Amino acid sequence: MKEPPSAATKIDFWQRLSRNRALLLLLSLLLFLLIWQMLVIVLNLPGFILPSPAEVGRKFLSVLSTGLLWRHFSSTLGEILLGLLIGISAATLLGYALSKSPLAERLLSPFLVGSQSIPMVAVAPLLVIWFGPGLLSKVLICSLTVFFPVLINTLVGLRDVPPELREVMRSLRATPAQMLRYLEIPAALPVFLGGLRVGASLSVIGAIVGELVASDRGLGFLINVGRGQYDTALVFVAVICLVVLAASLYGLVLLLENKVLSWQTWRKEA
Amino acid sequence: MPSPSEIALQVSDLEVTFIDSDGTLEVLDKLNFSIARNAFVCIVGPSGGGKSTLLRAVAGLIQPNGGKVLFPGESESKPQTGLVFQKPNLFPWRTLRENISLPLEIDHRPDAEISRLTQEMIHLVGLEGFEKAYPHELSGGMAQRVAIARCLVQDPEILLLDEPFGQLDALTRERMGDELLRIWNEQRKTVLMVTHSIPEAIFLADRVLVLTSRPARVIMDLPITLPRPRTDAMRYLPEFTEASRLLHEQLKGSTAPAN
């Protein structure tokens, strides 16, 4: 007995579709926009409550063409990149130093754990009071948000370096610098990059929180402006830009992980 | 007794005591023995008796609480000891080749020399074709051979082997033993090897030392006079059986009272 050819091709089509992730993503996006547009039409909502996708698209093109969007986008991006740079470097250095000194780690760890539960939203106004509404306070908020996950993961990653591999290095008469280069960095990298992945997404939130508190530029500022003028489409444009920004940062770290940890691919398969 | 210049390793009055939360643990107590250059010496003893600790102390990984580890024929150019651990302890992010070349990289050798020596070692342990494999892709026996190659590539005077074939099946184990003898013969090293297997010790060694359980001391120093090269047929010689009986009795005696 042979299956009817039409059924076979049908199955084939669905299988191929479910394997093509880019196409699936596009489809779900289109579906989402469709439902959104339908909702606006059916419920007959005014634009300042829920703008239609078409309105948002028009808004996007207009702020893009005037250069307004790029000005604010680039300033948020700058804050995030600076914040990431400072936060990651400080956290990595401190993490390495602490991993070499168990006493210091034990002294500091209550603060580290405690500071993780402080909501950044609550600290942001303080930092704005201390460091002004300019770039500095945003960069600080952003680097603080990145700092803790990266620090914790650096510590955990270094602490979990297999002691027997340390012994191998010692039996090969490795210097501390060689220990770092040949053992500690590669061994701690998977956990470290995990922290970076969390930190990179959080950094976007950090920058926006800072901008929402007080600022005269950035996507957060744009959101404030849109809200003040009942220009909800503008708010949507800013939010979508933020989502794209956060997703790209996340994707970048993922890309880095895949590149650096290629030897680990078997783990994902298993 | 070999003359002092022929002695490769001298352990005198070696004492190691571990201190932890529930008191002190005397592992080695005034341990004494010496090993002639190019000799193959095996150590057998009860589990947890301090054999690994002894090798670690000889390799300089533990500071002894008393006594000395001496290398009389000291040469400046070569490292004294190379240690193969009880587990292969390979670096999972390094390929087979990169695992073997690690000691040379640490030693800042020129690239050309690194790749030449590494290739020689891969050939010696018979792992050609697997150069780019990662440790998780290797069998237990292959991983252990990589660990041995990583040790040999440093060209140490004294090879310290800690149950290198412990996790292998009997047949692979015998084949690895043969390979080890071949390498030892080609490279003319001094070998100090810990093993749990009495037949393996007799088959490989010139001398077998029996340690007591904690604190470890040498209670028997048995010369094995079987001719070399050793062959499988020798396993059935009366000499082999007699050595086996002696070692077995000593081991039983050394384990019973302590536990």
Ligand SMILES: Nc1ncnc2c1ncn2[C@@H]1O[C@H](COP(=O)(O)OP(=O)(O)OP(=O)(O)O)[C@@H](O)[C@H]1O
């Ligand atoms: N770093 C350490 N700190 C504290 N105790 C240790 C340490 N290393 C080993 N010991 C203890 O010393 C004793 C001897 O250990 P060792 O590993 O030398 O035994 P072994 O003879 O190699 O045993 P096995 O044949 O099972 O490998 C054990 O009781 C062990 O618990």
Ligand SMILES: [Mg+2]
């Ligand atoms: Mg042991």
